[in-house]
Amino acid sequence: MNASQKLSLTNSSSEICLNECRQQIDQIDTELIKIIAQRMEIVKKIGEHKRKNKLETIQPNRWQAILDSRQEIAEELDLPSDLVLDIFEVIHQMAIQIQSK
Numbered sequence: 001m002n003a004s005q006k007l008s009l010t011n012s013s014s015e016i017c018l019n020e021c022r023q024q025i026d027q028i029d030t031e032l033i034k035i036i037a038q039r040m041e042i043v044k045k046i047g048e049h050k051r052k053n054k055l056e057t058i059q060p061n062r063w064q065a066i067l068d069s070r071q072e073i074a075e076e077l078d079l080p081s082d083l084v085l086d087i088f089e090v091i092h093q094m095a096i097q098i099q100s101k
């Protein structure tokens with residue numbers, strides 16, 4: 001590819017869009033990780049409460065209510081709810097690990 005072909009490629013509007021879109025994804029992913037960290041801070045607090053009050057780490061009823069509600073939200077947003085549930089499975093594992101420390 002010669003220099004002018006390279007320039008026209010990097011300056012093409014679809015290339016600019018690709019770069020902008022990737023920057024947006026980078027920002028959103030950073031926000032996602034920050035939000036997960038916030039959630040885990042709250043999970044830690046609940047873990048301390050459970051330790052003091054000798055409660056079980058895993059709360060099946062609460063967790064099922066969360067899964068039902070998140071599945072509903074995913075469906076409303078037209079997201080594949082089974083994959084959203086997979087994400088929450090990982091989040092639950094993270095919460096259990098944090099509360100078991």
Ligand SMILES: O=C(O)C(=O)C[C@]1(C(=O)O)C=C[C@@H](O)C=C1
Binds near residue numbers: 058059060096
């Ligand atoms: O609600 C609690 O008891 C929590 O510890 C939080 C949380 C969660 O991650 O949402 C974690 C573990 C439980 O199984 C249920 C819910």
